[in-house]
Amino acid sequence: MSIKPEVELQVIALRGSDRDYQTVAINLLKPEICPQAMCELEIPAEFDGQQGVVLYGQAPIWLYSYLVEHHQNVPWLGCYDIRLKKVIVVKSNVPEWQSGDTIPIIPNKVDGAAILIGGPPESGKSVLSNALRRALLEKRSDVQVYLHRANWDGEGNHTYETSNPELVARLRKENNIKLHHHPNADELIKKYFKYHAKATKNIRKVVDFALVDVGGVPDSVKTP
Numbered sequence: 001m002s003i004k005p006e007v008e009l010q011v012i013a014l015r016g017s018d019r020d021y022q023t024v025a026i027n028l029l030k031p032e033i034c035p036q037a038m039c040e041l042e043i044p045a046e047f048d049g050q051q052g053v054v055l056y057g058q059a060p061i062w063l064y065s066y067l068v069e070h071h072q073n074v075p076w077l078g079c080y081d082i083r084l085k086k087v088i089v090v091k092s093n094v095p096e097w098q099s100g101d102t103i104p105i106i107p108n109k110v111d112g113a114a115i116l117i118g119g120p121p122e123s124g125k126s127v128l129s130n131a132l133r134r135a136l137l138e139k140r141s142d143v144q145v146y147l148h149r150a151n152w153d154g155e156g157n158h159t160y161e162t163s164n165p166e167l168v169a170r171l172r173k174e175n176n177i178k179l180h181h182h183p184n185a186d187e188l189i190k191k192y193f194k195y196h197a198k199a200t201k202n203i204r205k206v207v208d209f210a211l212v213d214v215g216g217v218p219d220s221v222k223t224p
Helices: 035-040 061-070 125-139 165-175 185-204
Strands: 007-015 020-028 053-056 076-081 086-092 102-104 113-118 145-149 209-215
Touching (some): 007 053, 061 076, 125 145
Parallel strands (some): 020 053, 113 209, 145 209
Antiparallel strands (some): 007 020, 076 086, 086 102
């Protein structure tokens, strides 16, 4: 009996303003994957190592690091940032591209739905957001889902997937940025929500469902 792989790689094309770019789409076939999945990856036969390549999809940093190293001999390599709607070049062996260059991508699909998740503090919004993400990935692997954290409480998927509670608490404390306590809070908060509104718009152009965790109950102090 064959064991179903945890990760599937697929060669697709992302459309830029002037041409299409060869892209390796990373599809996670289960919500959580183990490092052993790296050893089981199969590079699609249609992959062309003589072209530049874009890495696309939601995956752990260690998997991205592995794929960057694995493709180190291609002319250039970039990673797609769903929030910016751009490819960021991270490695280049040709003079035409330099690390840090960006390539705008033109989505070719109808905007996906966005589900806004909010509520009173400590009501379980972030837990619900992560549970929805996992359930959708488990039940509908054919649907692209992205959970966007549009709040500053320092929580993330790692909060609910890390077995070390002390590390979780430290990360949350270090990343809990209380913008409304800053002297220039009005300006910072206005920029903050404009950024996340634009990021959500860009995310919807790529995925089928965008889950947007906006944090606690509205507060007049936090209103942009």
